[in-house]
Amino acid sequence: MKKLNQGFITLSITSILLIVALAYSLSSYRGVFYQIKVAKNEVEARQAHWKAEGGLECGYSHMIANDDKGIPTTLNSDCSWMGLSSLQASASDASVLVAQSGSTKVSKALKFSAAAVNGAIKSTSNLVIFGSTEVSPPDPGKLNKDSEYECVTAVVSNYMIATGINNKGVGTHIPKPSADFDNSYDCAASHKTSSTTKSGIWQDSEDNFVKTNVLEDFQRIKELNPFKDRFGYERNEWQEVRDHKQYGFLQYTMTGSDVDCVKKFLPDLKKGVPNAVWITGSCQMNDTSLNALKNLQSKNKGTYLFLMMHNGVVAIEGSGTIEGVMFQFNDGFTPDVKHWDSFDTTIKAIVYNHGGPTNFDSLLQTIYGVDTDARLATYLQSGSFKFTGGMAFDTQGQIALFNNSLNLQYNSDIDNAFDFSFPPTWKKGTWNDF
Template sequence: MMRYQKGAASLLFASLVLIAALTLSLAAYKSTYFQSKRVQNEIAARQSLWAGEGAIECAFAKAQQDRNRAELIGADYLKTDCQQALSLAEIQVVSLGSQKYSLQPLDERNQPIVQKVMDFSNGRLAGAIQSTGDLFMQAATLVSPPDPGTETDEGWECVAIRYKSDIELGGSLVNHGLQTTTKPYDGFDSNGKDCIDSKGGGNKKKDGLMQDTELKPFEAMFETTKENWQQVRDNPKYEFAVLTGDKAVTGSESPRVSDCGQKVKELIELGNSRIWIDGSCEITGASLSSMSQESQLTDGVLLLVHNGVFSLHGSGSFKGVLFQLNDGFQPTSSDWNGLEGDSYLSNPGFNNQVKKAFGNDYPDANTAAYFQRGSFNFTGGQFLDVDGQLVMFHDSLKFSYNEDVIDSIFGLTPPKWVKGSWQDF
């Protein structure tokens, strides 16, 4: 009997040990199961994050290559290359204004995985007209739309004219603001804001003016000092077609390009989008009209006048940018002899207006660097790097800013990540 009792006790003990072992094994298995499940979830989350970051990198590479803001916000732009390839539900692209865009890849539950901000803005100074020379604008000036400039909480900067030293407005400067049908560039979104203080088009005389005593248009545009103008002219990046003055002018150190407008037109017809004029140039009447019409068949033309006086007479619109650079050249009355502009600049009444505006000791009007008569505009802007020299607009001016024209000439700025938005630690 004792022997059977001992056997039962041993069996019971063995059973308890086995149950304990099975319990421990089950607990260990359950722990291992949950650990495995957690690892699987972490891997899935990490894979989703990798897919999201991969989509962001893909979008950035594609935007770097194409450099097209308007396409970026298109519904199917990223679909094939970046969305479907990574099995994402969607890549949301939202304009934040000031040429900044939020990118958010979404998972299968339409939840955002990661969010980064891409910035297409350029480093150009705002201002439809920029001048280091003294500006004399005899009649009214209308800007519609202006260069929007920088966006703030209150509205847009909206600089119509950026000047270094002096400006005289003989008429009003009217800024119609950004709530117009014509946009300053393709894809522009004002975010419901208008120009600061203009409320959709102010009529203040000083509306849209900005003084910048450090203004350096050539340096800002070409990223080098104006002393290096020859390097810019001969740089294959720009492929300048060069017109050189072929007519000597008595008493002037700057030769004149004869029949300047016709020669510019012919160069545009040949496919040249960047034209460098060494010397003085005057374009009038039919030549100005035909040159302007030819520019409309292009994406935009850069016309750069170097070391000479420049004179325009007529109305119309040139699809492009005007840049005038006088470096070491000081215009005199001799530079205007024989030009149509001389009959206005040498007029005593005209000269008296200049003296009244800038002082009796100011040089005579017929020593101006730039003279424009007629309602004519360059849609990409006018940049006049002519320190201390006179810049004259005789008649009313209607200006419509178009940044796409500038981009076509100088190239779109490649996008960059907003600081703090993407791996910039």
């Protein structure tokens, strides 16, 4: 009996040990199973992440191939073979592409070329024109439902004033604004200013910007950004534009009292093709230099000129036509009377007028309401002279003076000869590319 009890005790202890061992084994198994499940989830999450990143690259490739200027709505179907949940622009930012695979979202911002703003002249400078403004033709803009062009002469961020404006339209008796332009239609009456009195855009007595004797061919866009509109880069990124290999700017720096910029770049122009020139510093173009430039263009068709004037004052004195675009851009440049000291006597006579009243005083008084010194201008043009590819000023409230009229003859073929657009690129710093 004693032996039977001992066997029972031994068997019981053994059973208990086995049960404990089994319980431990089951517990360990659950832990191992949990770890396997976690690992599987992590693998699936990483697969979804990389699948979403692949979706971004697929969408980007489609945008590159189609030269898209924004994120299209068709990317998810274009990349359907990837089986993404979605591939589209962010609802809060149209420049951010979002790819979703299951519950995983990956996004990255893109940089696109800016959409162009219409206008024969675009300016954040305050335009002050002593004399009439003649436009023949303006930028035709778009054709409306009544088969009339919504022509655009000028777009400014603040002030423009002239002693008269005559928009001659885009009809059959006017030079075409492009070779393929249908000039059987003219500007709409609402977009064709004709005024013989003081005209433009400035503030009234209650500081509201109002149009005076101008129609819809003159526009004010408070947030106008000609630099970004042209190049797709912010103003403080100007060095990237200047040094962009694709743009190919010929670069020159004016030093000391030397302001004859044409003498510097004229020998380097490639004949028969568009040339982009970047001038840093002040520049003067008088009759002599203008004639040299006009002669080169007349003898070598297609030698168009994109002339960027950066951080200086600019004076153009003479008549005629330059086939090209003029762009003045000042960033961190403060005008001073002394900046005009190295210019021709005739230029200084217009700006200084020996300390007495200038032709611009009455116009300046109208838009500013107080006495403003014309010598603090950063641009002066005197004479019947024009750039046929249009003009742009981005000097943030500085003054551009036109003495004895402003002539605009817009040709989009010349303007479009300078393509500073670029394919969409990933915006640095919006993902893992720091």
